[in-house]
Amino acid sequence: MKDKFLQIFRKIYHLKDKIAFFPTIISIAGALFAYLMMFAENKGISKYLVDFLPGLVINNIETARVILSSFIGGLISIMVFSFSMVMILLNQASSNFSPRLLPGLISNRKHQIILGIYLATILYCIFILVFIEPTGSKYQVPGFSVLLSIVFMVCSLGAFIYFIHSISQEIQIEFIMNRIGTKAKKKLEKLLELEENEEFEFSDSSNWKSFKVKETNYFQDVSLNILKKVALDNDCKLHVISKKGSLCFKDEILFKTEKDLDEKTIEKIYKAFDFSNEEFIEDNYLIAFKHLKEIALKAMSPGINDPGTASYAIDYLHELFKLRIQKQENDFIFHENNCIILLDIITFKDLIYKVMASLRNYTKHDVIIVKKLLQFLKDLKNYTSDKEKLQIIDTEIENLLKDAKSSISNNYDYDKLSEI
Incomplete structure (x- = not known):
């Protein structure tokens, strides 16, 4: 029963990111409230208020009809405009910044609630207008x-x-980047807190029972609550091989189990995985790196040419x-100081290479941007004492200088970069 509840909760959790979810709920609430008011009117609430607060009750039929009709027409116009x-915002974000930003903008809770308020008011007015009938x-x-x-x-x-105020902010790229960065930062800080004072130890899983991907799709998230319950109920460790945010091809290894489990339990584990083309930072902080990188690349493209962004x-x-750089190279779930679930993630080396390889190619001709990248890489070395990670950063600095040298013809500019 609890497993079914968790699965239903996960489906609802993902539905909330759809633009129609909250408007549907709020508009249904508006329609139900209209029926509640009809019931109250039949019980004589208006007659009661006329005796005590006559100024609050509208008694004229034509006035009531005009008010309700005007509200319905006006709200429909406002809703269409909004x-x-x-x-327009989505189109601009897609063309000027990155198409991958659209799911995050569509799932904006404030705009969904505003649409719901419009629809609920329209439905309420329609039902009350219909209620005005001869007796x-x-x-x-x-x-x-x-x-x-x-x-x-x-x-x-x-x-x-409020919508006009909000949309004027949402259309600014600085606001979009701040939202992306803030969400990912909170996610990373939470993961660092979980790893604090924890020693990572996990059994060798090379000989464990393997289970493969059923259909080719993007692996976006996994329900750790379901996996943890399965691991504890069966006294079994789990190793998730596929990495979040990556495309999993059919028949690739998805996860491994320490011991053989029955078919029903394995199916329960499969249901814990979420495969989707939609990318949300709340599910995977790596999406933020991807989005910010794409914004920078788009800004430095010849058509946009916006070094500031x-x-x-x-x-x-x-x-x-x-x-x-402070995070360990795996995610893991503990129970009573015993690591029971291991999740493979993209390593720091692969992540910084994917980001820097693209940025080097698009920004190597711009001295100011290359200088900023060098300062960023140099500063990263202050946040780790891991020799392997320090070597990775040094390699990226060398590669950046090599690419810059091939594109910057002015020796004075290149010497300034080398000084950093």
């Missing part, structure tokens, strides 16, 4: 419900003003690498 702006020779006017529609409309206008992206990469 989410035309969202589409005998007279019309029943839901005066208090109409008053609430005015309150909801004011809230919608407030949400619209590239410089900002390198600053955020600098911050993230300062944390990553």
Whole structure:
């Protein structure tokens, strides 16, 4: 029962990143509230309020209809305008920065809630308008419900003003990079806290039982709660071979188990893995390195030619690498000081090479950007005493200087770089 609950929770967790998830929930709440108000009107809530607070109740049928009709038409116009702006933002981010940024922008919770407020108010007004119907020779006017529609409309206008403020920030690349960097930094800091004062020891898994990928797809995340429960229930260690964020081809080894497990348990382990083309930093901090690198590359492309943006992206990469260099080369899960789950990750050597190889190629002609990269690499050496990692950084510095020398013809500029 608990396993099913965890699986349902994971599905809902991923649904929340869809642009229609929160609007659907909030709009359903608006429709249900309209029915609740109809029930209250049938019980005479408006008549009761007329006796005590007559100024709060609208008694005129035509006034009520005009108000509700105006609200419906106005809100539909506001909603169309608002989410035309969202589409413009997505298009600009895709063309100027990187298409990989789109999932993070689409999953913006604030914009989803604003859309939900619009839809809930529209549905509420429609249902209350339909509720105005003749009873005998007279019309029943839901005066208090109409008053609430005015309150909801004011809230919608407030949400619209906030939306304009929010979209004006979201469209700025500095804001986008700050959001990416902040999320990844929090994720890395949390992982470093888990590793603090922990000694990593894990059995050799070369002879363990192997299980392969069923279909070719990108491996984005895995439910550690499910894996931990399986490991503890079966007194068995698990080794996840595939790396988060990588493309897993069919029949590649996905994970290994220390002992033979029944088919039902193995299927439970498979369900813990999340394969998807969508990339979210909350699931994998490495996505931030990829996004920031692509922003810098796009900024330095001949069509954009924006060294300022590239410089900002390198600053955020600098911050993230300062944390990553302190991290161990594997992720692991402990239970009572015993490591029961090992997760292979992209090593520091592979990660910095993938970032620097692309940046070297696109920025080697720009003295200022190359200088910034050299300072960033030099500063990284202050955050580790690991000789292997220090050697990796020295190799990247040498490669960067070689590429810069092939593109910078001015000896004075190159000498300035060599001094660093």
